[in-house]
Amino acid sequence: MRTVAVIGRKGGSGKTTIAAHLAMGFVLRGRRTILADADPQRSAIEVFKGRGEPGPELIATSGSKLFALKTAAMNAAADVLVIDTPAVLEDETAKAVVLSDLSLLVVRPTFLDLSAAVRTSSIIRQLRRPGLVILNQAPASREGVEPPIVKRAIEALSLLRLPIAPVVVRARAAYQIVLESGRSVEELPAETIAAQEMKDLCAFVDRFVFGAPAKPVAQPKDEGPTAKEA
Template sequence: MKTLTVMSRKGGAGKTTVSVNLTLAARAAGLRAVLADADPLRSATEVLRGRDEPPGLLFETSASKLFTLTEACRRSGVDLLVIDTPAAPEADVAEAVKMADLCVAVARPTYLDLAATVQSVAVIQRLGREGLIVLNQCPPSRGGLEPPCVLKAFEALRFANLPVAPTALRSRMIYQTAFAQGRSVLEAEGGDAAAKEVRALFAQAWRRLNGKAAPAVPTANDDLAGLAARRSEIAARA
């Protein structure tokens, strides 16, 4: 089992968005993926509560229970555990970082988010974990040209001493409307562009975790039947 902790010290950067979408991408790929909601605000739980899903997708937890949950997931054959964390307190986030094979630090391409990321990087490195920085809520590129704020963010992050995912998630309404339906962008109608970037990010995170290519992730639009079959397969193994 691999554990992926999603973090950012700034509220609203996109931790829950990245956590939920990566977990559901992994499940769509046929993996046994579990999301641990370690944020007392329970945003991930709010998104996922209404889903018609076999049990075992989501666990509400807290920093002090993470070790026990991680071990239970390991014993029950989970492939990927994703931990959604709160922005603070740092001591609680550190517990989730300690569990992680990979920490994904989410940042918007803004001065304050990037400054906060430097601190996340320090925590990841102090605890000797692997990390990956992901830019989220980026303005769209136009005609293949990146907006200046995104270019500046990539440039600034060259000095962060942690790899940066080449795929930046764009600011798209579909990330919000999909959540209102309890879905990932992979499952949402009209989410093709967002689905493409989530698949790319999943592939990059998986390669960092496992050193090999990720299993293919179908979307609702190209493989509804495949998604349903995978869900039943996961349910049968649970």
């Protein structure tokens, strides 16, 4: 079993959005997935309340219960445990990082997010655990050219000495709308840009943690350059 923590000390950076999408991404790739909500706000659990179809198994937890939860998940033959963490509780973050095969640090391209990321990335490095930065809520690129704010953020993030995910997650209304019904943008028609973006991110993270290619996603074929916004 693999364990993936979604972390970040800055509130509202998109941890729950990314954790929910990754958990669904693993489900869509045929992985038996548990989504552990370690945030007392229980936003991840809230997201899936409206989902009619099978999704990840949901567990409300806290940092001190994570070890027992991980052991139980392994005994239950889960393939992957995704942990959504709270923003400010550093001790909870450290507990999730220590138990995880990969910690995803979710950061917006803003000065305050980037400066908070310095501290969070040092937790990952001090604990000597694998980490990956995901840049989220970035403005869209224009004809392949990144807006200066994104370029500057990528330069600043390179100082954290953690790899940066090759897929930048853009600020898109689709990410907000789908969570109302507990769905992933990957479940939208494949021609939407958000669906393609999240498909690429989930495929990358799945390969990162499992090493082997996952089963193909049950989605219609990508229509390529005719992609439009969701």
